Amino acid sequence: MAQEHRKFICITCPQGCALDATIEGGTAVKIEGNTCKRGVDYVAGELKDPRRMVTTTVRVKGGVHPLAPVYTESPIPKPRIFDLLAEIRTIELTAPVKFGDIVIKNALGTGIDVVASRSIAAKSEGS
Amino acid sequence: MLKEKYDVIVIGAGPAGLAAAIEAKKTGAQDVLVIERAQELGGILQQCIHNGFGLQILKRDLPGPAYAQRFIDELAGLHIDTLLDAMALNVTSGRHVSATSRWSGFVDLDTRALVLAMGCRERTRAQIALPGTRPAGVFTAGTAQRFVNIEGYMPGKRFVILGSGDIGMIMARRLTFEGAKVERVLEIMPFLTGLTRNYVQCLMDYDIPLQLRHTVKRIIGNDRVEAIESVQIDEQRQPIPGTEEIIPCDTLLLSVGLIPENELSRKAGVSLDPVTGGPFVDEKMQTNVPGIFAAGNVVHVYDLVDWVTQAGWLCGRNAAEYAISERKRHGRRVKMKAGDNVRYIVPHTLDKESLAESVQRLQMRVTLPIEEPVWVEVMNGEERVTRKAELYVRPGEMVNIDIPQSAYDAVQRASELSVRVIKRQGG
Numbered sequence: 001m002a003q004e005h006r007k008f009i010c011i012t013c014p015q016g017c018a019l020d021a022t023i024e025g026g027t028a029v030k031i032e033g034n035t036c037k038r039g040v041d042y043v044a045g046e047l048k049d050p051r052r053m054v055t056t057t058v059r060v061k062g063g064v065h066p067l068a069p070v071y072t073e074s075p076i077p078k079p080r081i082f083d084l085l086a087e088i089r090t091i092e093l094t095a096p097v098k099f100g101d102i103v104i105k106n107a108l109g110t111g112i113d114v115v116a117s118r119s120i121a122a123k124s125e126g127s
Numbered sequence: 128m129l130k131e132k133y134d135v136i137v138i139g140a141g142p143a144g145l146a147a148a149i150e151a152k153k154t155g156a157q158d159v160l161v162i163e164r165a166q167e168l169g170g171i172l173q174q175c176i177h178n179g180f181g182l183q184i185l186k187r188d189l190p191g192p193a194y195a196q197r198f199i200d201e202l203a204g205l206h207i208d209t210l211l212d213a214m215a216l217n218v219t220s221g222r223h224v225s226a227t228s229r230w231s232g233f234v235d236l237d238t239r240a241l242v243l244a245m246g247c248r249e250r251t252r253a254q255i256a257l258p259g260t261r262p263a264g265v266f267t268a269g270t271a272q273r274f275v276n277i278e279g280y281m282p283g284k285r286f287v288i289l290g291s292g293d294i295g296m297i298m299a300r301r302l303t304f305e306g307a308k309v310e311r312v313l314e315i316m317p318f319l320t321g322l323t324r325n326y327v328q329c330l331m332d333y334d335i336p337l338q339l340r341h342t343v344k345r346i347i348g349n350d351r352v353e354a355i356e357s358v359q360i361d362e363q364r365q366p367i368p369g370t371e372e373i374i375p376c377d378t379l380l381l382s383v384g385l386i387p388e389n390e391l392s393r394k395a396g397v398s399l400d401p402v403t404g405g406p407f408v409d410e411k412m413q414t415n416v417p418g419i420f421a422a423g424n425v426v427h428v429y430d431l432v433d434w435v436t437q438a439g440w441l442c443g444r445n446a447a448e449y450a451i452s453e454r455k456r457h458g459r460r461v462k463m464k465a466g467d468n469v470r471y472i473v474p475h476t477l478d479k480e481s482l483a484e485s486v487q488r489l490q491m492r493v494t495l496p497i498e499e500p501v502w503v504e505v506m507n508g509e510e511r512v513t514r515k516a517e518l519y520v521r522p523g524e525m526v527n528i529d530i531p532q533s534a535y536d537a538v539q540r541a542s543e544l545s546v547r548v549i550k551r552q553g554g
Binding site: 014 | 166167173176177178179182183188189190191192193195196275276277278279301304305322323324326327328332430431
């Protein structure tokens with residue numbers, strides 16, 4: 001079967017290992033340049049189902065800030081990022097928001113929750 | 128309610144300051160205060176909503192605010208004082224801190240140990256001397272990050288980013304998420320200045336072009352940025368004629384480096400390294416001024432917050448140990464107080480342990496002459512430590528009295544010793 005070489009930069013941690021993968025029939029048969037096994041998982045993921053963590057903001061009514069930062073609890077499929085962002089844009093929370101609050105449960109049917117990454121206190125009267 | 132004297136005062140409540148305050152308290156510092164300019168704790172982490180924080184020390188991949196929250200919660204459980212929305216105005220080499228805030232007014236505070244954790248500032252357009260007109264629409268990447276992530280404003284629609292630092296690349300992705308078009312990232316160096324993983328997940332993922340060895344030749348536009356002219360540069364960093372390109376855009380973001388923020392350090396007499404822009408420090412993170420410590424981006428610019436936290440811990444631990452030894456040293460000292468008919472005494476204080484070594488001589492002058500026999504008495508409250516007879520005393524003639532080594536135990540019990548000169552009354 002024909003072999004193909006592809007280069008990757010692992011994004012799992014800040015080290016950013018440069019990986020050299022030998023691919024046969026859509027599967028990596030050999031990986032060089034990784035310093036830990038997460039590099040192997042990363043390449044497998046990039047080939048079959050590339051995923052990314054998504055971090056963005058959600059509108060908040062009556063909070064000390066007009067936005068609350070949110071993130072996907074685990075990486076979601078890369079092709080769905082902009083669909084998710086569009087859905088998040090339709091949401092408006094009401095303060096107070098608590099760190100870890102679930103903003104969207106099972107986002108886009110992925111089974112992954114979108115959660116608040118900080119608390120936003122309600123704006124007190126007169127401040 | 129603020130105290131007048133602290134064991135440790137920390138200036139800045141970003142990751143370094145939070146870690147330093149927490150560790151100082153855990154090490155045994157009694158009163159710890161954090162002074163912060165913003166209205167909330169956490170520093171720049173609050174606007175760094177992207178993930179990637181905590182992989183080294185927490186073994187978790189957290190967004191900036193979530194990373195900060197962990198330390199904010201820990202701090203809250205430790206009875207550490209905070210002064211928010213406050214400006215530290217001055218710091219002296221004697222560890223005297225002046226600050227002001229809407230809530231406290233102007234306050235003067237003393238501290239046994241001081242931690243400088245003011246972080247850094249972004250390099251601005253003026254500091255890199257970008258030619259061209261001066262329209263609206265030129266921002267540092269961090270300013271744009273605050274607008275987009277905290278305040279809810281988009282600073283533009285079409286962007287060019289100068290500099291391939293992490294904040295610039297992260298903002299390229301963030302602006303793309305919010306519907307803007309990022310036309311180009313330009314980098315004057317022949318290599319990426321941020322992390323490679325950010326090149327992959329922020330630029331490559333969204334097809335944002337990066338051009339190395341390129342810079343902005345001039346900014347075009349009167350009221351608002353209309354375009355920038357980019358140019359390729361050669362090995363000597365000189366523009367290569369003929370490589371110019373006009374890139375239409377309405378906003379230029381600058382991600383061209385960070386400078387440690389050491390205005391206060393200078394006021395305290397802290398010497399700065401011209402290479403890092405931060406204080407010279409020893410292995411304890413202590414500066415050249417005894418009792419003044421520094422940690423985080425104020426010392427040198429880090430790329431991972433985890434290492435900033437570690438520097439904060441180290442610094443906080445050593446600041447607390449310094450404060451505790453200061454307190455002990457101070458506790459060993461007894462103050463000399465001028466009692467009846469004594470104008471002053473030298474020395475003003477005495478180390479209690481000094482009597483283990485030798486006799487200690489006190490010298491003083493009386494206020495009024497007494498032309499008859501007197502006792503010169505050293506007292507601990509009502510308890511007499513020692514006394515000496517004189518036939519008379521006169522202000523023009525200095526009086527001496529020795530505290531003998533046999534008074535060692537009596538002196539250990541005292542926090543203050545007074546000396547009085549009284550008539551002998553037939554004695």
